[in-house]
Amino acid sequence: MADETINVFISHIHEDDEGLGKLKDLLKNNGLTIRDYSINADNPNNANSEEYIKSQILAPRIQQCSTLVVYITPDTKDSEYVNWEIEYAQSKDKRIVGVWAQGENGCDVPDALNKYADAVVGWTGDNIIDAIVGKMDRWESPDGAQCQPRQIKRYSCG
Secondary structure (H helix, E strand, O other), X not given: OXXXXXXXXXXXXHHHHHHHHHHHHHHHHOOEEEEEOOOEOOEOOOOOOHHHHHHHHHHHHHHOOOEEEEEEOOOHHHOHHHHHHHHHHHHOOOEEEEEEOOOOOOOOOXXXXXXXXXXXXXXXXXXXXXXXXXXXXXXXXXXOOEOOOOOOOOOOOO
16 A cells, blocks of 8 residues: 555535645555545635526535545534535445544434445554455444444335
8 A cells, every 4th residue: 555645535624624735644654645625725716606606616625526425523414515515426336435534422413424434433544444445344433443234224225
């Protein structure tokens, strides 16, 4: 995995911008460099139209990525944009990975993440990397313990 760079979009609320740097550092220290296409304080979005932001700024950035990473904190679940980004990534067949923020003790996750996540992992570099690159599909609690198997809704093909 050394020297590999992967395009990701980190879905988050702006109040959590500081945690994005910590996440990128954790990944880099564990051998994965990411090219982050998300909007944050280092890469601000000055548009005002919600439709323009979604269709002209967020959608193209998500399309360029292999994985959408959702940075999970207590307020993430209430973000309309985070849920929209997850739904959009799902519609484009992107890998969707939730990452519990460092020190997080557990909270509700966005509804769309609950529906579509390929994996949700604790703050462990190797597990985050494995989830991002598709080597691990499981749900973990914030401390990294594996969660009970989840009931998923099945749909009939006919």
